[in-house]
Amino acid sequence: MARIPATRLNAGQSTIVVFTAQLFSFLIHVGVAITLARLLGPEDFGLFGLAFSVIGIFEFARHGGLIVPVIQREAITSEQRNTLFWFNAALGLLLALLALAAAPLIGRVFNDARLAPLIAVLGLVFLASGLSAQHIASLRREMRFTAVATCELAALLVAAAVTVWAALHGMRYWALVGFQLVREGLQSLLLIVAARWIPTWPTRHAMVAPLLRSGGIMMLFELLGYLNFKADNLIVGSRLGPVALGYYGKAYEFLLLPINQIVTPLSTVVHSSLSRRQRDPEAYRTFLARAVLLATGLGLPITAFLFANAHALIVQVLGAQWEPSVPIYRALAPAAASMTLTCSVGWIFLSLGRARRQTWWSGLTTIVTVCAFVVGTSWGAEGVAVAFSMTRIALLVPTLMFTCAGTFVTWTEILATTARPAVGSTIAMATSFLLDAIYAPDRWTLPRNALVFVATYFLYWMLMPAGRAMLSESLALVRRRSADA
Structure with a gap:
């Protein structure tokens, strides 16, 4: 596998970066949440929350459970990496299409037509995350935590600004949808750029079956976690x-x-x-x-x-x-x-x-x-x-x-x-x-x-x-x- 030149952090630095990024993320989330709570009403949050909960059923398959297995694997080849990229991309597209197809039915089941367009649009999140799944796995595998944190915080800041602007302009629950789309879309783009890796076509003999099996177990955990929490x-x-x-x-x-x-x-x-x-x-x-x-x-x-x-x-x-x-x-x-x-x-x-x-x-x-x-x-x-x-x-x-x-x-x-x-x-x-x-x-x-x-x-x-x-x-x-x- 071609290695990406990078200055790796030592163990202590990695931990500090993770905690520092989490602190900034927390402060941004709190600030946005307080601002939106004063701009939007309970019904806006509830309608978005219901749509997000419904589409969250597919969340367990978002990355195919493959990020952790790739990070933990002792060695991974370029063929495996390329094949897993196309697997994640196809899975993201499939989940987005499922959300689009299911949206009208979900609106009728819950007797609220507003849910249908919300779910259809939120499905695009799966497509964005599918395209960047292996890029973020590579960055974490190489302990490039500063790059990951920078991408995530930059996307979060832009999404926060867009969401507050949309709420101020009367877009109500669509402002909350915009937060998810902007954050996921921009974050995926930044991670792809930071990884400096362009995938090639998959190969038939990449030997990804063990990784897919591990990913299947991780997806099951994610599904059970969703149902629990x-x-x-x-x-x-x-x-x-x-x-x-x-x-x-x-x-x-x-x-x-x-x-x-x-x-x-x-x-x-x-x-x-x-x-x-x-x-x-x-x-x-x-x-x-x-x-x-x-x-x-x-x-x-x-x-x-x-x-x-x-x-x-x-x-x-x-x-x-x-x-x-x-x-x-x-x-x-x-x-x-x-x-x-x-x-x-x-x-x-x-x-x-x-x-x-x-x-x-x-x-x-x-x-x-x-x-x-x-x-x-x-x-x-x-x-x-x-x-x-x-x-x-x-x-x-x-x-x-x-x-x-x-x-x-x-x-x-x-x-x-x-x-x-x-x-x-x-x-x-x-x-x-x-x-x-x-x-x-x-x-x-x-x-x-x-x-x-x-x-x-x-x-x-x-x-x-x-x-x-x-x-x-x-x-x-x-x-x-x-x-x-």
């Missing part, structure tokens, strides 16, 4: 209507957005590091404990603060029109808290090569979760949020037990690691409730509560036995990966 939007929109989905979707977005900014970049670091420690049980458990402590040490206090200050956050930041999202926001908080811990499930399964074992367990939890969503609609959008949190909490220990069975990791170790951040977050959360009882709500509610919350949580770690050492060891994951990663 996105089916609620589809069910709320179809059974309760766009307005209810607008409130539900906004609560979901603002609660999980900061959590995803922690889990996503951390996972890119942890996967490969754990994989290289699988033959050293002690080193594996130590690294896993530090990663779990970092995920929960950051994620749990954020969730606790958002739960305690939900009303002030929603009303003061998004606007009074979003006040019905407050009880939904709080009902989703336990689910968000559990996600800071259950991210370790994927780390263990993938790093120890137990993906097939994970598949049927994910299928079982998916059935339970979707059934809970349907039952929850009897109590409205808040009922679905409660059902989501109840299933996440109820399945937490069984999932950890199943994940750790037959490995050198014990599920009690993982829970024990989470105990200290959980206690600290609870104590800090109590300060927000105490301040709300003392002071009447005003414009200083959020900054005052945030300052006291952060100070309390930090003081908890400083006073706790070995707290400083544990904190510094976990934060070291942000600055470095293992020397052999």
Whole structure:
């Protein structure tokens, strides 16, 4: 395979680039979300959310599951690379045509003609991502994270500007569609240019069957992940209507957005590091404990603060029109808290090569979760949020037990690691409730509560036995990966 000359980052630099890019992405997303929340109404977000949820059913096949297998493969030939490009391109075109063909039927099924053009246009996202799938795989494989981050952030900035402009000019839900199209289209173009690779025609004997089989497993995971974490939007929109989905979707977005900014970049670091420690049980458990402590040490206090200050956050930041999202926001908080811990499930399964074992367990939890969503609609959008949190909490220990069975990791170790951040977050959360009882709500509610919350949580770690050492060891994951990663 022809190599592309590039200055590669070392392991520590790669981690810093990933986290820095994620931070900027988070800030842009938050800024755009707040702006659009004040320019558009719940029905606009709900209608777009329903269309996006429907088309999200095809999301599992977006890249053919081939990005991770290509990155992880020890060696890949130019013939394989070319063949996989045309496979991804054909798959993207097929998904776009399926969306176009299904759009009128979906509009009739949901009894809303506005959905048809939305879904037809959103299908173009699959075509764009199919053309750039192997380019982004090559860039990540060569550890050119700066190039990837630059492309993604540039596309995000342009898409954000276009979306705000469209919303200001009365384009309503089409402004949200424009965000997806501009971001995906421009990002794909920039990635193709950055990779500096032009594919040639595929060959018959490229030996891509093993990669396609691995991609098939990854697509199954993606489908189960969609049903576990996105089916609620589809069910709320179809059974309760766009307005209810607008409130539900906004609560979901603002609660999980900061959590995803922690889990996503951390996972890119942890996967490969754990994989290289699988033959050293002690080193594996130590690294896993530090990663779990970092995920929960950051994620749990954020969730606790958002739960305690939900009303002030929603009303003061998004606007009074979003006040019905407050009880939904709080009902989703336990689910968000559990996600800071259950991210370790994927780390263990993938790093120890137990993906097939994970598949049927994910299928079982998916059935339970979707059934809970349907039952929850009897109590409205808040009922679905409660059902989501109840299933996440109820399945937490069984999932950890199943994940750790037959490995050198014990599920009690993982829970024990989470105990200290959980206690600290609870104590800090109590300060927000105490301040709300003392002071009447005003414009200083959020900054005052945030300052006291952060100070309390930090003081908890400083006073706790070995707290400083544990904190510094976990934060070291942000600055470095293992020397052999």
